[in-house]
């Protein structure tokens with residue numbers, strides 16, 4: 001059975017990158033209204049050392065067992081924050097990010113009220129997902145470092161070459177007697193007209 005949820009929400013201002021077009025105080029007020037949210041705070045730069053220290057301190061002080069970080073794209077800092085929460089004993093997969101920068105503040109620069117409402121929705125979606133997160137264990141399995149590319153058209157040939165250039169053996173499979181696909185049937189190709 002799942003423990004009683006104790007969710008912490010951290011809203012990053014990213015300097016003025018987020019705070020310039022989203023009302024972060026309003027987001028904190030909103031976050032505090034969500035069930036099982038026991039702590040919510042904003043940080044100027046959550047990925048900085050002081051920002052991460054605040055996340056760690058809050059996890060310990062408020063016994064948080066789920067964390068939502070509303071900041072930038074997970075492509076940028078998901079590993080950072082997974083490592084951050086893990087350092088104070090929280091399973092790294094109990095941390096969820098809400099992208100209120102690339103998906104909101106950067107694209108709604110001139111309508112703070114609407115951007116703030118959208119950021120609330122983004123946070124609420126991540127919060128809803130965080131409620132269902134379960135601890136995960138990372139496992140490693142041996143893999144065969146060999147690739148199969150199906151289709152000998154331009155995309156297939158290109159993929160096969162890229163993989164081969166990366167140092168892996170590739171099997172390219174084509175159902176026709178020759179490779180080249182539709183491109184091979186064309187008389188001339190723009191812009192070289194070859």
Ligand code: SF4
Pocket residue numbers: 012013014015017044045046047048071072073076077101
């Ligand atoms: S966590 Fe992301 S949004 Fe926040 S300061 Fe760092 S880069 Fe900016």
